[in-house]
Amino acid sequence: xxxxxxxxxxxxxxxxAHHRPWPRYEVDAATWDAVGQGLAAGATLLGLWGDADAxxxxxxxxxxxxxxxxSLAVRAGVFPSLGRHHPPAIRLERTICDLYGFAAxxxxxxxxxxxxxxxxLRAPLGDKSPAAPRDPTDYDFRPVHGEGLHxxxxxxxxxxxxxxxxxxxxxxxxxVARLEERLGYVHKGIDGLLTGCELDKAARIAARVSGDATVxxxxxxxxxxxxxxxxxxxxxxxxxxxxxxxxxxIANHLGDIGAICNDAAFALLHAHTGILREKVLAASDxxxxxxxxxxxxxxxxxxxxxxxxGARAIIxxxxxxxxxxxxxxxxxxxxxxxxxxxCTTGIVAPExxxxxxxxxxxxxxxGRDFDARRDLAYPxxxxxxxxxxxxxxxxxxxxVRVRIAEVETSMTLLxxxxxxxxxxxxxxxxxxxxxVREGIAVTEAFRGDLLVWLRVxxxxxxxxxxxxxxxxxxxxxxxxxxxxxxxxxxLCNKSFNCSYSGHDL
Amino acid sequence: xxxxxLKSLFARPxxxxxxxxxxxxxxxxxxxxxxxxxxxFGRAITIREVDAGSCNGCELEIHALNxxxxxxxxxxxxxxxxxRHCDVLMVTGPVTHNMKVAxxxxxxxxxxxxxxxxxxxxxxxxxxxxxxxxxxxxVDKVIPVxxxxxxxxxxxxxxxxxxIALMEKxxxxx
Numbered sequence: 001x002x003x004x005x006x007x008x009x010x011x012x013x014x015x016x017a018h019h020r021p022w023p024r025y026e027v028d029a030a031t032w033d034a035v036g037q038g039l040a041a042g043a044t045l046l047g048l049w050g051d052a053d054a055x056x057x058x059x060x061x062x063x064x065x066x067x068x069x070x071s072l073a074v075r076a077g078v079f080p081s082l083g084r085h086h087p088p089a090i091r092l093e094r095t096i097c098d099l100y101g102f103a104a105x106x107x108x109x110x111x112x113x114x115x116x117x118x119x120x121l122r123a124p125l126g127d128k129s130p131a132a133p134r135d136p137t138d139y140d141f142r143p144v145h146g147e148g149l150h151x152x153x154x155x156x157x158x159x160x161x162x163x164x165x166x167x168x169x170x171x172x173x174x175x176v177a178r179l180e181e182r183l184g185y186v187h188k189g190i191d192g193l194l195t196g197c198e199l200d201k202a203a204r205i206a207a208r209v210s211g212d213a214t215v216x217x218x219x220x221x222x223x224x225x226x227x228x229x230x231x232x233x234x235x236x237x238x239x240x241x242x243x244x245x246x247x248x249x250i251a252n253h254l255g256d257i258g259a260i261c262n263d264a265a266f267a268l269l270h271a272h273t274g275i276l277r278e279k280v281l282a283a284s285d286x287x288x289x290x291x292x293x294x295x296x297x298x299x300x301x302x303x304x305x306x307x308x309x310g311a312r313a314i315i316x317x318x319x320x321x322x323x324x325x326x327x328x329x330x331x332x333x334x335x336x337x338x339x340x341x342x343c344t345t346g347i348v349a350p351e352x353x354x355x356x357x358x359x360x361x362x363x364x365x366x367g368r369d370f371d372a373r374r375d376l377a378y379p380x381x382x383x384x385x386x387x388x389x390x391x392x393x394x395x396x397x398x399x400v401r402v403r404i405a406e407v408e409t410s411m412t413l414l415x416x417x418x419x420x421x422x423x424x425x426x427x428x429x430x431x432x433x434x435x436v437r438e439g440i441a442v443t444e445a446f447r448g449d450l451l452v453w454l455r456v457x458x459x460x461x462x463x464x465x466x467x468x469x470x471x472x473x474x475x476x477x478x479x480x481x482x483x484x485x486x487x488x489x490x491l492c493n494k495s496f497n498c499s500y501s502g503h504d505l
Numbered sequence: 506x507x508x509x510x511l512k513s514l515f516a517r518p519x520x521x522x523x524x525x526x527x528x529x530x531x532x533x534x535x536x537x538x539x540x541x542x543x544x545x546f547g548r549a550i551t552i553r554e555v556d557a558g559s560c561n562g563c564e565l566e567i568h569a570l571n572x573x574x575x576x577x578x579x580x581x582x583x584x585x586x587x588x589r590h591c592d593v594l595m596v597t598g599p600v601t602h603n604m605k606v607a608x609x610x611x612x613x614x615x616x617x618x619x620x621x622x623x624x625x626x627x628x629x630x631x632x633x634x635x636x637x638x639x640x641x642x643x644v645d646k647v648i649p650v651x652x653x654x655x656x657x658x659x660x661x662x663x664x665x666x667x668x669i670a671l672m673e674k675x676x677x678x679x
Contacts, residue, residue, distance in 0.1 A: 325550025
């Protein structure tokens, strides 16, 4: 019922023309606010981004046939806050305000988010007015009061070979009372760079939103362009895209499973998974000519075909790593000292993942049964039946086990496609369209659903927004660490492995 | 569990197994680096990695230097947690405006003699992020760079070769 609210609001409305595949509705401020209430009542926010004179929200709910986009024209630089109804919208709203200079009416948090005061201009995607630099450390962390509390500031430069971000821990002895994140350090202005960009170059930028999910981002970008321009991709290209996406998933999960064990001071499994990851990257390199398979999925198909030898190299690698991986999993299972660290550590409540619409292993380890490959099915996953692991304990251990099961599913999918690769071309030309066309696509990256929305005109991107799964996972990390010891933070953080670059854009 | 341990005990190291042309190249590259590092630093060099704005692709490949296949520690190269403990800063980019101060402070915290290696097409140039309001640009626009290792991202073997090139440069003019 409550979830029907958004469906009822939009029933009978005419979507805007040339927006594919899901409908986009232009709504007034009252409806926008009602959508916020619908989100609070149980619908899921898929994305929220700004435009030259509008804000767009992608939402989904069980009562809707498909996700939809609602757009509100921004008048006099203000729009009603969705965040006041639905907290997952808050950071996205702060981002819109930083980039466009809009103000969200009644927003619960008006602090700047990506704008650290170093750009020398305000609203870089809006009026671009000059601004004096501010002290980057001048940021109001939420106050914490209480006896015996102390703060531990960490970052932006961290101790490992990882991305930068700031974590402000408030601890009572060893126990974390609150973690507050401050992100935005690797903001590269991707939305701005994509605006007015030619499709080829835009695809290269989209591939570099987050290097570890380069295939998934290129995949979503290509599908959004194809949706906008009505391009049908050759079947062989569809299968090869799936092959790349699953190779990327396996490589990342292998790396992370090992790194989680390593953060529990169990280096042996890290060493073993590291070898397996290297084998997968080497096979990807042999088959596609790039270890991370960057820039290979392009609008219209894939940039490079594989030969029989490449396909054989992947299968041989799977044959090689499958039994070794089983041994690693058995070792994890039979090591109580390791599970003592991972079990009951960093629990995320099911209500939180549902509310935040957290995708990937973060959602599925806490009972959210969602996988874009199945629930927003796209080629080559359409019509396939595969296992989507869902657990309910929501701790580090559950996230490890979801990843383990996903590696196994990915290996099965790879074998299915490689055993029967369709023949034929792998790329079609991208037609030029003088008219404005809009497209949206979601792919399942290794860390969760990744959304790309774009508007093209005259062979150029008029506006493009990439929303990484991390947006709806980072806030839950703050919840996961609460009540845990400080020393378990690396363990929790790695079990999420959110992207800084994918979030900061 | 026991089988994995036993196998690990008796298995040949993955690093040395079945040397193909690429593995031989890696072995020679690593040994040459060790000799120069010893001349300079006695036994080893320590690297602090700083992500000043990268997409994290370079980080994945820098990470790979530590796995059992590339295993840079056997050549005396190790990564440190603090800039105060390192000889070399390995910086990926493009340097964002939001990371500029942090990078400058990390450089200032590194004791001399120190060397800076810019990694990746973005760290060496600005890559696809050229022209953005949010980026300063290549690493050398913020701190002096001694060596550039290009690639998007550079392969681990290229990173290792690059470190050797740095040592050659460092022994001539510290």
